[in-house]
Amino acid sequence: MKKSGEAMKxxxxxxxxxxxxxxxxxxxxxxxIYNAESSYKINNDFESVPLQFNPDDSSSSYQMNNVEVTVYGGFIKGTKKDKNGTKSLVIRAxxxxxxxxxxxxxTGNISLRLENINPDFYAKSIIANNLPTAKVAVNTLQLSVAFDVGEIINIEPVQPTGTDSSGKNKYVILGDNRDGYDTFAQIIQQANGLNPVFVIDNGDLVFSGKPNQYRLFDKTVGNISTTLCTTMGNHDIRGNGRDIYTMLYGPAYYSFDFADSHFVFLDSSPGWAEKQAISDEQYTWLENDLKKAQGKxxxxxxxxxxQDPRSDVTKNEIPNYVNEVKENGNWLEEKLNNYSESKSMNHGFQDPNxxxxxxxxxxxxxxxxxxxSHIHSYLEYTKDGVRYLITGGAGAELLTKDSYYHYMIAKIGDVKTATIVELPSPANNYISRYGATIQLFANAMYEENPVPVVFVIAGLVLLLxxxxxxLYLWKKQPLESLWKWLIDVAIFAVKRFKELFSNKSGN
Known part of the structure; x- marks a missing residue:
């Protein structure tokens, strides 16, 4: 009965x-599945509007409450209900x-919520307009504009002119942050300390275009205290990623002027999976845009x-990486090295033409x-007088030898100089890099899906x-016999110990 009760328990x-x-x-x-596939919603107080953007003059227009608003160098993102119940028109720069x-x-009044700017920098540039403004976030400015019937109000910030030899106006360039959240957060923190006029993130913002990944990225870049200028990478458009990107960050291609410089943003994201990287429509627009920018x-x-320059350049040896594996020094390292060197390294356009x-x-x-970016490393080459800089070290895995995490700093008006800032990176051998990659993906999985990961880990613990x-039930009888034998051995050992030492003391 006792054994039967124990078995039942x-x-x-x-x-x-x-x-x-x-x-x-x-x-x-x-x-x-819910986190990865559910529709993206910014918050309950925000309502997005379909993107209307003219890349020829970088303009976007929207009519709200009998007032038409046109923004140049930004787009109308949606409306947001304020705490007092009124609606603000949300503009993303x-x-x-x-x-x-x-x-x-x-006659009326409209509230404009201008996000993705440096509020202090922008407020100083429109001081002549004498508009009520309020800084509502680290990169968002609230403006209140009163108007009369038929009145046209132009808000035209004062643009800096000429070159800046002091280097006061600088910008930051990074790429392929993807799921390297720790490294990316370090870059944002350092960038804020530099107080740049804008930050360029040239693609692969997320790993696979999932809503939860964009939600985490958008939360992270909400800490940038200036304008973030983005373009899409091949990872960003996976699944429904292009639609989410468009809602959050706007058009696929655009351009703007700052001082005597002209910046052009293109969408080459299809180039990884399709033969043509940049559409014919973009090429037509690009040529017209470059024509208008001559002289800048x-x-x-x-x-x-x-093109992928890795096969045509001398390796960039990094002095502070001393963990190089000597020839015939490590079998696994040699195999990984052979694999990495023999696999296809072409990360350029698929069509040479x-x-x-x-x-x-x-x-x-x-x-x-x-x-x-696209290549997780720093590389450069010059072709017909044009410098091509590849900077893909903002957080994604580093499997190209001699690569390292980094971002770049450039000065407005200085076309020749760009400073590379290196961050802590895996040691320069393949075992360490593959290990760091596994850790990166594990951390990213938890960052993007903390609740599911906790549930799955709990399930694995229960499975164990x-x-x-x-195992206990299968080996119950042998284990019980082993336990009895160990007890008997212990009892005999104690008894024999007493006999030996008692006899010795008696002698």
Whole structure:
């Protein structure tokens, strides 16, 4: 009866553990799918509007409450309900100093919420307009504009002119932050300390275009205290990623002027999976845009480089990486090295003719620098007088030898100099780098899906408990016999010890 009762208890524990295991795994998988596939919603007080953007003059227009608002160098993102119940028109800047035109059809007042700017920098540039302004976030300014019937109000920030030899006006360039959240957060913190006029992120903002990944990225870049200028990478458009990107960050391609410099942002994200990287529509727009920008310093930003320079350049040896593996020193390291060197390294345009077309456009219209990423490293090459800088070290895995985490700093008006800032990176051998990659993906999985990960880990712990119980039941009799034998050995040892030492003391 005793054994039967014990068996019933064990069976009950097993059944409860199995139910808990199934619930944990089901909850983990369910929440993961919901986080990854659910529709993206910024918050309950925000309502997005369909993107209306004219890349020819970088303008976006919207009519709200008998007033028409047109923004140049930004786009109308949506409306936000304020705490007092009124609605603000949300404008996202695509440039550091967007201008606006407000045309009233009746007498009234409109609240404008201008996000993705440096509020202090922008407020100083429109001081002549004498508008009530309030800084509502680290990168958001609230403006209140009163108007009369038929009145047109132009908000035109004062643009800096000429070159800046002091280096006061600088910008930061980074790429391929993706799921390297720790490294990316370090870059944002350091960038804020530099107080740049804008930050360029040239693609692969997220790993696979999932809503939860964009939600985390958008929360992270909300800490940037200036304008963030983005372009899409091949990872960003996976799944429904392009639609989410458009809602959050606007058009696929655009341009703006700052001082005597012209910046052009292109969408080459299809180039990883499709033969043509940049659409014919973009090429037509690009050529017209470059024609209008002649006489300025021109910088073009895109994700996928026209060609992969890794096979044509001398390796960039990094002095502070001393963990190089000597020849025949480590079997596994040699195998990983052979694999990395033998696999395809072509991360440029798939069509060589398109690569030549792109590079010809750059040289024909005297582009100074093309900023690219896609390759998780720092590389550069010059073609027909145009400098191509590949900076893909903002957080994604580093598997190219001699690569390191980094970002770049450039000065407005200085077309020749760019400073590379290096961050802590995996040691320069493949074992360490593959290990760091596994850790990066594990951390990213938890950052993006903390609740599902906790449920799955709980399920795995319960599974381990079940296996231990199963092993115990399977080996119960041998274990009990072993336990008895160990007890008998211990008893005999104690008895024999006493006999030996008692006899010795008696002698």
């Amino acid at each position: 064990i069976k009950k524990i097993v059944n409860i553990t199995i139910i808990a295991l199934c619930l944990c795994l089901a909850a983990g998988v369910g929440v993961f 695509l440039s550091p100093l967007p201008s606006m035109k407000i045309k009233g059809k009746t 310093s021109i910088f073009v930003i895109s994700h996928i480089p026209p 398109e690569a030549a077309k792109f590079e010809n456009l750059m040289s024909t219209y005297r582009v100074d620098t093309v900023y690219l 408990i079940l296996l231990i119980i199963k």
